[in-house]
Amino acid sequence: MHGADGRASDSGGSSGGEQPPLSARDALALDAAKLAHGRGLSQQRIAEALHVSRPQVSKLLATARAKGFVRTLVLDPRESDRALTQGLRERFGLGDVRLVVPAGRGPADLDHALGVGAAEMLDAAGALEEAALAVWWSSAVRATLESALGRLRVRPGSLVVLGGQERADGPDPAFDAFAARTAFPVHRGPAASVHASLAARIAREEEADARAHEALAREAGVLLFGAEAADPRALARPDLLTHEERAQIREHSVGRVCGRFLDADGRIVAPTLSQRTAGPTLTDLRRRGRTVLVAGGAEQVAVIRAALARRYAHHLVTDLATARQLLADEG
Structure with missing residues (x-):
């Protein structure tokens, strides 16, 4: 067979005894693939070089793809x-920035591109080996996890969901589907994010399962979170908001991170609601060793900028258009 650099090697034996020998057809499929993709030859030229028919070349190339060659x-x-990327690092004090360009124009296309970019960032950082990955659930985070499962060389020891998986119409079915098919432990948040009162939140956090979940979250190597619109209707329990809180969100909020509504300067909007909200506080986000914000789109520019200005994220994954807008708005 041939090595990655195109030089011939013995096709009759395995490499260091680690792989079984290739079949004659597999070796021929590799040769056809290298002539096609490495040298750009047409199928007719490949047929002539390998002394096979043109239809056989098509089948050999299909074999090479099917075998993962x-x-x-x-x-x-x-x-x-x-x-x-350097401008974003300097302006917002970021450790790493990953830019993506969606292949399509829909929200799902953007989420997929962000997910792949975040998975590649996590893989390159090597921060997940044997460690837990903490997440605040969002569509972009979901896409990250779905992409990461097939892309990460080092998978996390477990997944700790801090919140965000509940919606006004019930639990996010995508989370349950993801949890059902993952091969590593998934620790779901023990309660809804918003409580009826501060006392209720504190009492819930004192219970044994909540304390155990918080301990897992503190040990996580990375906290991954997204950004959301400033829409109180997206809360799992919008009925728990007071009239004053709704007015504050409507008048001052540019969006939400980890369940906290922010104004354009990254300060808390509706502080009484924030007090009743479980999960990491904005101070927690600043203090954590590695936080990754994965978000993009024109409607998210203001909240992303607010979160970055206050150093709630140490790393950023976003799309090219959003990145340009973040710097243009600061200029």
Whole structure:
């Protein structure tokens, strides 16, 4: 067979005894794939080089793909804008920035691109080996986890869900589907994020299961969270909001991170609601060793900028258009 650099090696034996020998057809499929993808030859030229028919070349290339001998890597130069990433690092004190460009224009396309970018960031950081990954559930975080399962070389020891999986119409079914198919432990938050009173929240946090969950969250190597619109109707229990809290959110909030509504300067909106909200506080976000904000889109620019200005995230995954807007608005 051939090595990755195209030089010939013995196809009759395994490498260091770790792999079984290739079949003659697999070896021929590899040769066809290298001529097609490495040298850009047409199927007719490949047929002539390998002394096979043209229809056989098509089948050999299909075999190479099916066997996993061929992997497609798309390198988008727009996602490697050094001036833009460096500008974001300097302006917001970020440790790392990952830019993505969605292949489509819909919300699901953006979430998928953000998810892949966040998975690649986590993989490159190598922070998840044997450690828990703490998350505040969102559509972008869900896409990250779905992408990470197939992309991470090092998978987390467990997943600790801090909140965000509850919706006004009930639990997010995507979370339950994800939890059912994962192969590592998933620790779901013990209660809804918003409580009827501060006393109720404190009492719930004193219970044994809540304390155990909090201990797991503190040990997590990474906290991954997204950003959400300033819409109180998206809360699992919007009926718990007071009239004054609703007015404050409507008039001053630009969005939400980890269940906390923020104004344009990253300060808490509706502080009484924040006091009744379980999960990491904004002070917790600043103090954690590694926090990753994965969010993008025109409607999220204001809340992303607010969160970054207050150092609630140490790392950022966002789309190219949002990144440009973040710096343009600061200029």
